[in-house]
Amino acid sequence: xxxxxxTTQYRLDPAREQAILEAIRELLTEVGYDRMSIDEVARRxxxxxxxxxRRWSGKPDMVAAALHGMMIDxxxxxxxxxxxxxxxxxxxxxxxxxxxxxxxxLSLLAAIRSDPSLGRVLHEHVLESGVTDAxxxxxxxxxxxxxxxxxxxxxxxxxxxxxLWHRLLLSGEPLDEAWVIHIVDDILRPLLGIHH
Amino acid sequence: xxxxxxTTQYRLDPAREQAILEAIRELLTEVGYDRMSIDEVARRxxxxxxxxxRRWSGKPDMVAAALHGMMIDxxxxxxxxxxxxxxxxxxxxxxxxxxxxxxxxLSLLAAIRSDPSLGRVLHEHVLESGVTDAxxxxxxxxxxxxxxxxxxxxxxxxxxxxxLWHRLLLSGEPLDEAWVIHIVDDILRPLLGIHH
Numbered sequence: 001x002x003x004x005x006x007t008t009q010y011r012l013d014p015a016r017e018q019a020i021l022e023a024i025r026e027l028l029t030e031v032g033y034d035r036m037s038i039d040e041v042a043r044r045x046x047x048x049x050x051x052x053x054r055r056w057s058g059k060p061d062m063v064a065a066a067l068h069g070m071m072i073d074x075x076x077x078x079x080x081x082x083x084x085x086x087x088x089x090x091x092x093x094x095x096x097x098x099x100x101x102x103x104x105x106l107s108l109l110a111a112i113r114s115d116p117s118l119g120r121v122l123h124e125h126v127l128e129s130g131v132t133d134a135x136x137x138x139x140x141x142x143x144x145x146x147x148x149x150x151x152x153x154x155x156x157x158x159x160x161x162x163x164l165w166h167r168l169l170l171s172g173e174p175l176d177e178a179w180v181i182h183i184v185d186d187i188l189r190p191l192l193g194i195h196h
Numbered sequence: 197x198x199x200x201x202x203t204t205q206y207r208l209d210p211a212r213e214q215a216i217l218e219a220i221r222e223l224l225t226e227v228g229y230d231r232m233s234i235d236e237v238a239r240r241x242x243x244x245x246x247x248x249x250r251r252w253s254g255k256p257d258m259v260a261a262a263l264h265g266m267m268i269d270x271x272x273x274x275x276x277x278x279x280x281x282x283x284x285x286x287x288x289x290x291x292x293x294x295x296x297x298x299x300x301x302l303s304l305l306a307a308i309r310s311d312p313s314l315g316r317v318l319h320e321h322v323l324e325s326g327v328t329d330a331x332x333x334x335x336x337x338x339x340x341x342x343x344x345x346x347x348x349x350x351x352x353x354x355x356x357x358x359x360l361w362h363r364l365l366l367s368g369e370p371l372d373e374a375w376v377i378h379i380v381d382d383i384l385r386p387l388l389g390i391h392h
Contacts, residue, residue, distance in 0.1 A: 105366070106309065109302060112368045119368020155382040158362075159355060165366060166358035170301070172308045172315020186351040191387045 010054045020045040020052060024066040028104045033063065033111035033118075060121040063108065067122060070101050077133055083146040083194075086137045087184045091160065094130075095175035098164045106169065130157040151192050159191060206250040216241040216248060220262040224300045229259065229307035229314075256317040259304065263318060266297050273329055279342040279390075282333045283380045287356065290326075291371035294360045302365070326353040347388050355387060 012020070023044035027036040036059065042049045056062045074097050078089035112119040134157050141147040163183055167175055189195075208216070219240035223232040232255065238245045252258045270293050274285035308315040330353050337343040359379055363371055385391075 102309075106305060109305060109365055112366065113298075113302065116368035119366060123367045123369075152382055152386075155386075159359070159383055162358040162362035163355070166354075166361050169305055169365070170308065170315060170361060171319045172312035173319075186348055187355055187387065190348075190351075190389070191383065193386070193389075193391060195389060 012051065012055050016045075016047060016051075017055070018069075020047055020055075020062075021066045021069050024062055025070070025104060028063065028066070028107050032107045033059070060115075060118045063118070064121050064124075067101060067104065070104075071097060071130070073097070077137065079140065081144075083137070083141040083144075083192075084184060084189065086140065087188055088180055090133060090137055091164075091180045091183060091188075092177070094160070094164060095180065098168055099175060102168055105165075130161060134160075146194075147192060156188065156191060159187065163187065208247065208251055212241075212243060212247075213251070214265075216243055216251075216258075217262045217265050220258055221266070221300060224259065224262070224303050228303045229255070256311075256314045259314070260317045260320075263297060263300065266300075267293060267326070269293070273333065275336065277340075279333070279337040279340075279388075280380060280385065282336065283384055284376055286329060286333055287360075287376045287379060287384075288373070290356070290360060291376065294364055295371060298364050301361075326357060330356075343388060352384065352387060355383065359383065 020041060023041045024036070026044065027040060038049055038052055038059070041047075041062070042052055052062070056065060074093045077093055078086065080086050080089055108118070108122070112122070131153055134153050138147060138151055138153060138156075142150055160183075164175070167173060167179065173179070216237060219237045220232070222240065223236060234245055234248055234255075237243075237258070238248055248258070252261060270289045273289055274282065276282050276285055304314070304318070308318070327349055330349050334343060334347055334349060334352075338346055356379075360371070363369060363375065369375070
């Protein structure tokens with residue numbers, strides 16, 4: 001049974017850590033997960049392998065950190081004053097994040113298939129940031145009275161992520177404003193119990 | 197603007213057509229979309245290239261037909277007497293179909309990225325079969341009084357498909373009964389307006 005690697009307590013200088021994560025992202029896009037070597041990550045980031053091994057437990061953990069860094073690297077989600085506006089704003093922001101992540105995730109799909117533990121690690125690390133953002137949106141909606149109770153945030157985020165990836169990887173169609181409005185009005189708001 | 201190829205009127209003997217579609221599925225899995233040649237499809241299926249070109253307008257159309265054949269190749273969906281039972285039965289059936297399709301779809305993802313028209317053709321051909329199955333489930337539910345009105349079938353199918361692919365390609369986790377029940381109870385039934 002593969003285990004999710006525990007993140008160690010060891011912390012790096014933030015600039016150093018960013019350089020390493022950027023090297024990981026570059027190599028995933030250029031050569032893919034299987035051929036990405038820690039040696040080459042260290043060389044590009046001008047870091048020692050010992051430093052990398054102290055900070056992350058292995059390649060799955062490193063890749064999860066690199067993707068997590070991209071997930072949280074977006075402008076603050078807009079507070080528009082309505083739940084519908086906030087949902088559209090949030091989906092638009094994630095569209096841009098997911099477009100940037102697409103080449104890396106595409107490079108990981110074959111590796112996830114041969115090592116399901118990689119998929120689980122990515123899922124756990126990446127899910128959390130979406131839940132944090134969505135929780136803020138729903139707390140504002142409850143405070144305004146747009147929602148009568150806090151929804152099942154995990155389920156809503158799961159649907160939003162699945163729809164984004166499906167559109168981006170499989171449909172070949174753009175993550176444009178018309179699609180975002182369709183998702184918010186035909187799926188996310190009904191899922192939240194808003195049927196008007 | 198790439199156009200979706202129109203299916204010609206030309207029909208083949210069903211056994212001959214099945215042999216060609218099976219050769220397409222084999223080659224997609226073995227060598228991928230870009231390296232699949234019509235010559236090799238014809239050789240494996242003992243068909244002439246002229247026959248293939250009369251039946252399908254090109255590789256995207258052939259691949260869509262091969263995937264469509266897999267989508268509709270499942271046992272009849274169970275009529276369990278409740279909407280929840282029917283949804284669980286339908287999701288279980290599609291889990292098995294999607295597991296069989298996974299290697300082929302994985303082989304197509306890079307090609308979809310470089311040729312978005314391929315994604316659109318696949319989407320159009322494959323979506324329809326899911327909508328037909330789902331419509332039957334919802335008609336029974338309306339007739340029984342489990343639903344007060346026919347739902348937005350396209351939106352429900354879109355969510356189900358997106359969740360299946362997300363689980364299969366990205367999460368690395370199995371399409372098992374516990375997951376199906378979570379999807380039905382936490383996402384599909386709330387989306388249908390059932391919040392109890």
